[in-house]
Amino acid sequence: MTTRRRARSPRGAGEILAEEIIEAAGELLVEHGDDTGMSIRGVATRVGVTPPSIYLHFADKDALLDAVCARYFERLDDQLASATEGIDDPLERALQLGLAYVRFAVATPVLYRVAFGKPADAAHPSKVDQVLAASAYTRFVDTVTELADEGLFGRDDVNDVVLELWAAAHGIASLMLSKPGLGWGDDFQRAESMLKAVCLGRAVMSAHTDCGDPETARTWLATLRPRQHERQ
Template sequence: MTGQRLRRHRAPRGSGDQLRDEILGATTDLLLETGDAKAVSIRSVAERVGVTPPSIYLHFADKDALLDAVCVQYFEKLDAEMQEVAGYAGNEGSSLVDVLRAQGLAYVRFALKTPELYRIATMGEGHPGSDVDMTLNSSAFVHMRASVQALIDQGIYPPGDPTMLALELWTAAHGVAAMLISRPYLPWGDVEDFADRVLRAMCFGHVVSGAVRPSDSPCEMVTWLKETVDERHRR
């Protein structure tokens, strides 16, 4: 039960890492149960682990530091999943664009597995340079940027700043995840199909953007694209 204090025997010398892991696990469980970071306190975590509040402060300076550590752990799991998706590049018949789409979908799926944690980790106030930001930059973002760089190197995407293009994809993936989590009652239909359509438009849109000249007007581009689509359908 939430808040129930457990009996804890004196830990053997050198078991600080184990206690730290237990504290993180208890905090994660409480966040999942309550869905609200404000509902989790140092005292409630201590009661769940079976220690006194001062024992928590031996490992974390305050509640914010504890929550940051939980988020870091969360993003480390995301990193593992994104690395697994990167292996998709070696599959026969797959393209770099397929990999980029798969990475975006993996991000959305990961967010939807534990929406409470995702909301707390990504929708709260940011702290530039924090461990959370550094860990996120080493997981989802760095993998997306590597895929974008490969697409630029192969001439599939137009020359440009891979960081900016990766940020655009990350924004799209986060936007989909955030809306599905915060507004689940909207008529999304199949959420997997919805996410894939948004990410497909983003990924292939950059291929098309390579054909756009600075002098082209929106009307000219629409006409050209319509003619291209019509020609493809006539084949």
């Protein structure tokens, strides 16, 4: 384990120390593969302070984990912003948001698992929930709202569509992490295909409300196949 020798902090350096504690805790999480190997004592040793110094900033291990995961999702928001920069088409933007989410999760498997490993408390939102609500979730809502304005969805369906898109991205990411050998294709090809199916399938269901019935959907799709053959 790496130990940092730390000189006495200057007055007013509490915020700097808190950042070092969060960084050290994140490093230990990645090194151990989960949060069981991360302890307050271990973080204190990594930073070069005593355990009581940690408790001045974080009430307990859970509070520290919450701060680490909140910082993780701040980085996710940066990735989402970068992935959608300059994309004016909201449908393409929705797809790229989902793909960026999946890519980020696959690139940071330990922190991703830890971040979603504890149940949320709706009555007392954690720092993680607050960061997601103010960043990544807002990006999805804004983009899906634009799609609703174009008529792909009803305005009343925005929250439902956001949840479905997020659930799809989360499910894909989780499956890619647990079953990497399933044949996901180069450059996340399978993930992209699945996210397209969610976005476009939801739009079709909104435009053709009867398609919620399997037999009606099958009949409607059959009318499209001759046109596809004609174009080919």
